[in-house]
Structure formats: structure tokens, C-alpha cells
Amino acid sequence: MKPASAPVRTGDDSGRASVALESDEVLMARFCEGQAPAFDALFQRHSRQVRGYLTRLTGSASTAEDLVQLTFMSLVRARGRFLPGSRFKPWLYAIATNAARDFQRRGRRPEELTPEGELPTGIADESPGPRDVGLERAVRQALDALPESQRIPILLHRFEGMGFAEIADTLGLTESAVKVRAHRGYLRLRELLAALRTETLE
Template identity: 30%
Template sequence: MPDIDDRDDETQLVRRARRGQEAAFAEIYRRHARAIHSLALRLTGNHATAEDITQECFLKMLQFLGGLRPGTPLRPWLKRVAANAAIDRLRRDKRLVALDDDEAQPANGPEPALHAESIGLLRRLTPVERTVIWLHAMEGWSHPELGRRFGRSESWSKSIVSRGLSRLRLELDEPLDEPHSHDDP
């Protein structure tokens, strides 16, 4: 079996993985797992859940590999599967654990100080706000799409984004030396 290297294009890797070549699947996983895990972690705020979602995505990819159109990029498809899995868990659990800063640093992401600041901002959002805002602003999901996926309306999605961002703006304007409370008017 030939070695897989970075020069192999994804179409060839998918073709080889369809034929059952484990090395091709391993290379696909190597190329995409970190990005999928990073997205799942941002959406769920929980390292173990992000690991589970990452594994689910690649298991689904194995199931649907034969049905993927040739030349279809895998990463957008995998990210969609991960986002849907995160939404399903959010809807099922109605709660998510806070992000672990040490494990949330994305590959090729911002400088550590900027990353820590962005994680701090994400922690200020509720799990639903974090997921909807991230999917809308960073992954390009539309409000109608988000509403449908959450079983809600387009206006619900717009409202979640607006309220979450407004609250963040207000919190960012608060002096850092005063204790922070969500109960203050």
C-alpha cells in the first residue's frame, strides 16, 4: 500500500478510503480532526463532548463516504455534521460546561493573549447564545437556517444574536476592578 502524503489531493484520499484503505482514512482524519474538534469545543464548551462529536463526525463520514459527490470538500461537510451534533446535544442537555482554556486553542489561531480574551468573551454567553452567535458570525449560518435547526423561528435566531452581543458590549464597558454580577440592573 503506498504511503499517503500531503501531496495527495482529497479526492484521491476519499477514493482510497472508499476502497477501505485505512491509511487514507487516517490521513483524512489527520487533516481535519483538529479543526472539527476546535469547532465542537467552541460550540459546546466541553472538551469531552467535543471529543465525542469529533469521533461521531468521522464515523458518519465513514458511513456516507460512498455517497459524497466526487470533488466535494470534506471540511465544510464535517463542520456541518459537528455543528448539528453540538446543536442536538445542546437541545438535549440544555446545559454545557465552561471551556477549558488550555484545550481550546485552535490550530493556526490568534495569539495566546487574544485567544484567552476571546474565550473569556465566549464564557460570558449562555450555551445557546454561544452556539448561535458562533455559527452565525464565524461559520456563516443564516438566521432562517439556525431557526430551523433549533426548531425555532428566524426572528428567534436574530434575537439571540442581538441580545447576546448587546450583553457582551455592556459587560465590556464595565470597569474591570468592580465585581461583576448578572443581577445588577
Template identity: 75%
Template sequence: MAPFKPQTALPRLETSWTDAPGGEASDEVLMARFCQGDATAFNAIFQRYARPVQGYLTRLTGNRTTAEDLVQLTFLSLVRARGRFLPGARLKPWLYAIATNAARDQQRRNQRPEELTAQGELPLQAADDTAAVRDTGLERTVQRALEQLPEGQRIPIVMHRFEGMSFAEIAEALGLTETAVKVRAHRGYARLRELLARQRQEMKE
């Protein structure tokens, strides 16, 4: 089979992505086919994960436009890095690791060193006006609370709560032990509950 040649434009995201090419083929089967040069397998992966990854990146950055750009970078990086995908590895944690790194790189480019937090972490960007109009009040409240969490707690929570990833998958994506991920998530959830309770109290006053 001829080697896959990446195109400048990524596949068009179908309206009904549940009917994406690839049917019931597992992520790993599709990735193996893609690594062998099957362009339709890449299209199936894109249809399966483009929207979930965009949702994850929107939560992570607070900006839908930025997230859309990062989705493009994420899948182009997947194309370029496919030779490093190990047989038997799981695609989802690997893909989300690429997306997370893309978001971190983008924030580092846009942040001045003096704007880092005291912990040396990068604060989230504020949500754009378009997102604010479309989001419900509850979603905005949760997003504001998420933005106040340290990156080390925010990322595991977004992956776990909003992307439905297991702690094992998150650990694989972030290069951490499962225990470390659980500790970060536990602390993050506790802090998130405090922030949400405070915001509810402020709304009553």
C-alpha cells in the same frame, strides 16, 4: 481494492499534524480514495481535520470533554456515511455539517424540553473547569458572549471567524443560501460586538 472496514478505534492523532499522510492531496482526492477503500486516505483526513473540528466543537459546546467525544462521533459518522458523499462535492462543508449535527443531537439528548430558549433553540453548555483554567481571559470573555447568541447566529460566526470557512462553504454545510448565512452572520457579529462592549464596561465598573 478491498472495501474499507472501519475499526472500533480511530487513528491516533499525530503531534505534528501538518506532516499528516496524504501530503498535498486535496480533500476531495483523499475522500475519493477513501471511498474506494484506501484506509490511509481516511487516516490523512483524520490527521488534517481532527484538531480543527475539535476546536470548532469546543467553541460550539463550551466543553472540551464533550467536544472530544463528538470528534469521535463525527469521524465515525463520516465512515458510515461515505457512500453518500457525492463525487465533486467539497469535503470540508460536509464534514462540518456532520460535526454540527452531532453537537445538536448531543444537546437535544442532554436538554429537557422546558430548558429550550424562547426561540426554541438549545442553549450552550457552560465551559468546564479545565477549559476555564487553560483559556485566557479574552477567550473566556468571547466564549461567554458566544454562548449568549442564538444558535442560528452562533454557528455561522464560529465557522467563519474561528474556522476560516467562506460564506459559501458555511451555506453548503448548513443547507442555507449564502445570502441567508451572511444575514445571520451580520446580525450575530453586531450582537457579539454589543455583548463584548457590555462585558468590557462591566469589568471597568
């Protein structure tokens, strides 16, 4: 998509300050009533975190950018499906997770494939600065090696700061089921990282 020529401005400063103090749920209710500044505030609050989550989930910052757009466009299109009384953040992350799953189900973008049309063996390092690239890649691969059912609860718990109840709400599971998955995931992660330590020492 082409970038907009200028940032979208909605409402005045006083109105912006007032919506900034409202809860997500109140803002969502206002957005459903047709108030654009409410969406703007929700977007400002959550887009970066959602982008970070999608980057970790997909392993690609460029894919995450596309999926953030899809997530918020889905939010706009399906705002009538947000149930009053429910929590906003799990709903938003459920949309983001579904968007990522749909992306993975339908296949990666052509530019992310090798010239032979195959998946790349490693994830490109897109961060600047002097880092131990091999180590970073190995650790990241350890997380990627987890099955999705364990990886998503860990990502949401560890990196998004969500409680198990919120994660259960996001994934449509019971809280106990989420705890079991996260626990198994952490155990597996420890095994993978222990193997990493051995390789590093060798």
C-alpha cells in the same frame, strides 16, 4: 471509550507522503474506494480543527472529544453519502454540527450536570495558565449568548476560516442567508462585548 493500545499504522512512509499532497476530495474518493491511508490523511488533517470547533460549539472539551469520534465514525459509516464533485470540508463540518445538535437535543452527559441534575451556570475553565478567569468566562458567555443560527456561522467564519459559500454548503442554506445571520451575530456580539466593557470599567 478505551484508548487503543497503539496508534493505527497504515501504509508506508512514501504512500503517506503522497496522500498528504492530495486534496480532501481526492482523498475522500480514494477512501470510498476502500483505501485506508486516505482516511488516515483526512483524519490527521481535520481532527484537531473539528475538535476545536466542537469545543467552541458545545463549551466542553470532553464532550468535543466524544463528538469528534462520532463525527469521524459517521464519516466512515456514511461515506457512500458523500457526493462526487462536492467539497469535503463543508460536508465534514455539517456532520460535526449535526452531531453537536443531536447531543444537545438528547441532553447533556450526567457528569456534566450538577448534583441536583441541573445544567451548570458557567463553563469550567479547562485551560492552564494565569488568566483573567472572570473576563474569559464573560466573553465566552457573550458568544454562547448568541442564538445557534448566528453563533455557528460566526464560529465557522471566524475560527474555522471558512468562506460564506462553504458555510452555506455546511448548513444547507443560501450564501445570502448565511451572510445575514453572521452580520446579525456580529452586531449582537458587539453589543454584548460593549456591555462587558462597561462592567469591567465599573
